[in-house]
Structure formats: structure tokens, C-alpha cells
Amino acid sequence: MPLLLLKDLPRYECLLESAKEFPDLDPSAAEAYLHLLRAGDDAFGISQRNLDAHGISQGRFCVLMLLWRSVHLPATASPGVKPCGGGPRTPAELAEGANVTRATMTGLIDTLERDSFVKREPDPVDRRMMSVRLTAKAERFLQDFLPGHFRTTAQIMTTLSESERKTLVRLLTKISTQAAEMVGGPAPVAAEPCLNAL
């Protein structure tokens, strides 16, 4: 469980109470924000539990899925359809896809290779690069593991109707888009000295 998070979210009245002291506090925004993090962490925790039971970490699973995608959803899908796969092969591409640094990816591939889930091979053309490949063992593992994983994630969303899911995705996409704009924007005012100047 990666997120260090409040266990019990403050009730709405408490947010209103705090808003008296901090005019910048928008109660409905804060409520939405906290529920988003809480629900995300809850959902993540459920699938984490599933992964743990199979002795595989979220990071390793992510790498396996990226490699699996590059095998099972090849770039040349049906004609006239944009390709779904053609996924990453090199450590740098995998790091990009998994949203981690290359250094972290080196560590992940190290342990995956130690456990015989992947194999490194030098690129015959560009000698700076490596090529990472799933082993047969990993293929068997995924064939075995994925159905249960999909059932678990489906069960989390069981309580939502199809139209509710559509609505949720729409709202979440709005949030992600807004977040991306804020990241692209100016960095937050660094009150760097505040920590030590007090």
C-alpha cells in the first residue's frame, strides 16, 4: 500500500468548519479530492493484495504487462484499426511506459531476470541497447494469473452500472487533464527557506 493516507476522511461539516479558518479551502473540492485519493488507494490495495498472494509486486507486474502487450497485441493489428500493441522492448522504453526512471527499471529487470521471468539480450544493431523478452515461464504465469486479476478488478466496479462507469471515466478524465495542465504550468512557489528560517 503505497499511499500514506488518512484512514477516516473528515466529514463535510468538519471541512466547512475548517473553511472558516482558511478561506482558501473549498469544501466540495477538498471532499472530492480526498475521496478520489481514498478510492484510488482502496482499489489499488485490493489488486495489490491479489498480486502479493502470487508473490509479484506491482512494479514487476507492470513490466510483465508491458512486455505481454508487445507480444500479444502486435503493432500490426486488424487492417484499418490503429494498433494496440507494438509495445516496448528496451529498458528505456519500459521505463517510459511504466512511468519510472531507467535506474528503477534496471532494478525491476534484475529481479525479474533473477526469477526467470524475463531475459536480457544485447541488441545486435545498437550495442548500447538491450532487448528484454518474456520467458515461457512468465507467459504461463500470466495465463494463470490474469483471469483472476481481471475478475478482481471487475468486482471492484460491480456496484457501478454501465452508465455510472461512463460518467466516472468522464469525470476522472477531466481531473487528469486538469492535473496535466497544472504540471505543465509553473512550478509551485518554492518557499524553500521557510523550513530552516523559522
Place this chain on the structure above:
Amino acid sequence: MPLLLLKDLPRYECLLESAKEFPDLDPSAAEAYLHLLRAGDDAFGISQRNLDAHGISQGRFCVLMLLWRSVHLPATASPGVKPCGGGPRTPAELAEGANVTRATMTGLIDTLERDSFVKREPDPVDRRMMSVRLTAKAERFLQDFLPGHFRTTAQIMTTLSESERKTLVRLLTKISTQAAEMVGGPAPVAAEPCLNAL
């Protein structure tokens, strides 16, 4: 950024494609699940950026907020209104509130105390316990930091109308409730030997 996560979510058609191979894959559920984790991580990342700029980690901030709540939202709020505060004081209570282990809380308090944000005091009654208190420096820091923090979280939700926020909270609460039920339920089938038996 705690979540190791796919950078680009698979498009819906790709989920449909994969569902052919895995009948257990519910495309709309998977889509909602992935967007939830992505949006949660995005929102978390934004506020993380804010915290980083002030040299404070998410974990430390969480502890400070719990302690702040116990000071500024006392258990005896307005008459007839359920108390908002009366927050935790001891390391064990803080660990419970922040959803981490007591060992982790020890480490957090260690560094907070090193930076003069909190002070440990032995409990005069029960000599097993400690009492953790915010220092004046921490109070000043929060007074300084929180307005910007609240503006940031409010900005993330800027794109959502009041009714959209209400809807979002309602759907997310459903998900959290469902997740809590799944956690309480039976543990996932542990295919323990699968890793080494292959």
C-alpha cells in the same frame, strides 16, 4: 510518486481486443479501474509537488494534519454538533489515523522531532505511552503552507461543477465501500507455489 503505473492507458478498443482472449476481462470495469488509479495518481502527484517544494513529505504532512486537527478542531465543538476533532495524540493513535504501522510512525516522528516540528513527552499516567505535540514552528509552518495547499487541491477540481463533484463523491464512495467489503471477505486464492513450481 508512489504508484508505479502505466503512463498511457490502453484505449477502449484495445481492452475489447484483449477481452477476446480473456473472457474474465470486463472492458468497462477495467477502463474505470485504470482511470481511477491514473486520476488518483495524477491528483496525488500535484499535491506532492507542492509538498516537495516546501521540503515536507506526504507522510510527515499527514502526521502534522492529524495533530493539527486535534488542536484546532477540539472534541468539544459547537453544542449539539458531533465533534470534528479530538484527534490522536499518541504514536499508536497517529499510526491508526494515518493508516501506517507503529514502526513507520516512529520513524516519521523521529524525523519530525529532529526538524523541531513535534515534541515527544512521556505520558504521566501510563508510562508505556508517549504524547506527541506540535511545536510553535509547526504551527507557523501550517499557517503558511495550508492556504496554498488548499488552493492547489481546489484547482485540481476546478473543471468539475458542484453537481459533478457530488456525483463523483457518490461513485467513489460506492467503490470504497465495495473495496472494504472485498478486503473483509476471503483472502484471494494464494497460488503460492506457482512462482517456484513452474
Place this chain on the structure above:
DNA sequence: GGCAGACAGTTAGGAGGCTAACGATGATTG
């Protein structure tokens, strides 16, 4: 009183992220 068990806080060691720097290789450009 005395002892088993529960509980608070800490310590030790491991896993998985990160940044910063490195050597090796390839690309670009005079």
C-alpha cells in the same frame, strides 16, 4: 503478591522507489 498475556514504542533488516553520476556507444558537425 506473582505470573501470563496484552499493549506501547522502538529497533533491525529488507524491498522498492528516487537522484546523480558513470562508462560505453552512437550521432552530429566542423
Place this chain on the structure above:
DNA sequence: CAATCATCGTTAGCCTCCTAACTGTCTGCC
């Protein structure tokens, strides 16, 4: 061709989280 710069994968060291085990203190039952 040679110098410079970019890129790839790796290493080293740090931080924060975790689990497991330990010490000291309280509680309950004889």
C-alpha cells in the same frame, strides 16, 4: 576524421515504507 554531444544501461547512496522481533509497562486471574 576528430571533437562534441546525446543516449543507453548501470551503479551508488538516500528516503520511506514494510515485517518481525525486542523491551518495558499495565492488566487480570489465581
